[in-house]
Amino acid sequence: MTETSSKTLPERAALFAKFDALDIAHKTHEHPPVFTVEESANIKAGLPGGHTKNLFLKDKSGALFLVCALADTQIPVNKLHKVLGCKRLSFGKPDLLLDYLGVTPGSVTVFSVINDPDAKVRLVLDKALLAHDIVNFHPLKNDATTAISSNDLLKFVKAVHSVPLILDFDTLTDNE
DSSP: OOTGGGSOOOOHHHHHHHHHHTTOOOEEEEOSOOOSTTTTHHHHHTSOSEEEEEEEEEETTSOEEEEEEETTOOOOHHHHHHHHTSSOEEEOOHHHHHHHHSOOTTOOOGGGGGGOTTOOEEEEEEHHHHTSSEEEEOSSSTTEEEEEEHHHHHHHHHHHTOOOEEEOHHHHHHOO
């Protein structure tokens, strides 16, 4: 068990309080829990903006990564390690996800970096995601979707975590 899991982690109210403190406008839509991009299709149809998928990855040396991309972005996990300069990647185990980002599978979200103030998990954002004015993520649980501007997303991440790596996944899938 890591240091992160032994302390109280921010919940939705604390996340929204952080948004308010940073003067970040946000709107949340409550819905039944969803666990996959496919399950959330009907919910997304009624919400404007870029919708996302989020991958929690670990390399063979133990380095951790959170990849946040548009829902339809192809993420070639088998090639990503070359771009990130790490060893081969696989999906991180649920206990690591909970320990480092304070969320469970199905609730993986960029907002979970609020639970990793020491930036032990490297954040990778899809360049195409940031092209949307509005982006949508779960607010730490998969029973709601919160919309904020893409500019405010960067503001939030830099305030609570670190400067993310912004990656153009289109170039990654076109090459090789």
